[in-house]
Amino acid sequence: MKTARFWEAAENSAVRCVLCPHRCRLAVGARSRCFGRVNHGGTLMAETWGQPMALQVDPIEKKPLYHFLPGSRILSVGTLGCNLACQFCQNWELSHPTPRRQATGRPTLPEEIVDMAVHNQLPAIAATYNEPAVWAEYALDIAAAAHARGIKMVAVTAGYFSPESRGEFFGQMDAANVDLKSLRDDFYRRYCGARLTPVLDTLLAIRQETSCWLELTTLLIPGLNDSDAELDELTKWVTENLGPDVPQHFSAFHPAGERQDLSSTPLATLRRAERVARANGLRHAYLGNVAAPDVATTRCASCGATLITRDGFAARSVGLDSGGSCRACGTPSPGVW
Secondary structure (H helix, E strand, C coil): CEECCCEEECHHHCEEECCCCCCCEECCCCECCCCCEEEECCEEEECCCCCCCEEEEEEHHHCCCCCECCCCEEEEEECCCCCCCCCCCCCHHHHCCCHHHCCCCCCCCHHHHHHHHHHCCCCEEEECCCCHHHHHHHHHHHHHHHHCCCCEEEEEECCCCCHHHHHHHHHCCCEEEEECCCCCHHHHHHHHCCCCHHHHHHHHHHHHHCCCEEEEEEEECCCCCCCHHHHHHHHHHHHHHHCCCCCEEEEECCCECCECCCCCCCHHHHHHHHHHHHHCCCCCEEEECCCCCCCCCEECCCCCCEEEEEECCEEEECCECCCCEECCCCCECCCEC
16 A cells, blocks of 8 residues: 555545546545545555556567567556446456455565566566556556666556546556547447546547557447447547557457457457558558457558568567568568567
């Protein structure tokens, strides 16, 4: 537990959290809707600080990050809680815990997390599994300790940050994969307990105000966000506002969380999304959570030469030179290589 950042005092020892757009007002003893923040005697505390509930080494492609240190392994860290309530959550137990599941015991200090990465010769650490916004203090402290030892820090996030927190958070991240679930506010309200505009504002801030490498993921859910019109809206917005070089991942839904009633996403839907994305100018569209040829191959946007092949989460560079340019035509490929 640690004193939280991003809050202000209110009357009668209440506090208002300003970490995310929910701006929870908490009386003494009350817990935030994201689970991880509690008013202790008029001070907002980050209760999950130092209490990782998931800690393991993953391929970086699993995040997914395809244009950031491809082929490397990454130390993945997660805690408990989320500031969204997605009905189709893939990590429901971590994102929607009960207070009884709160971790106790000696905290795992940020320096210890970094020691694990150094010991295993890992180039980066990921704040992932559950929403890192709700444990922003711990993620930022890990990032500071990591950078001091030459280790990079990345975040896998829904991007639901406030103006007060997003600049500081993403200013300390070297890369981020942000879930852009839909370009329709109704989808966020009905299925996620959130709003669209703060997510778009976060994406614009990352792109315009930080050096954080950005990739996007959209989970395509049959009948909810996979129509031609919605795919057209989303990919046009990305191209026009974030640029044609932002990698866009379309991921297949499999029944999870509260939506066991829905079917899995067909490969044909993912292929259709890829076509729409490329027609609207996106140069790097990938398909995930599905086994099919070439769904994760990185190609040169200029000449079409194969740059990186992927088999599952295993990546192999076949057409990039040491500077990240295409060996065939010399065009630089966007990313951190």
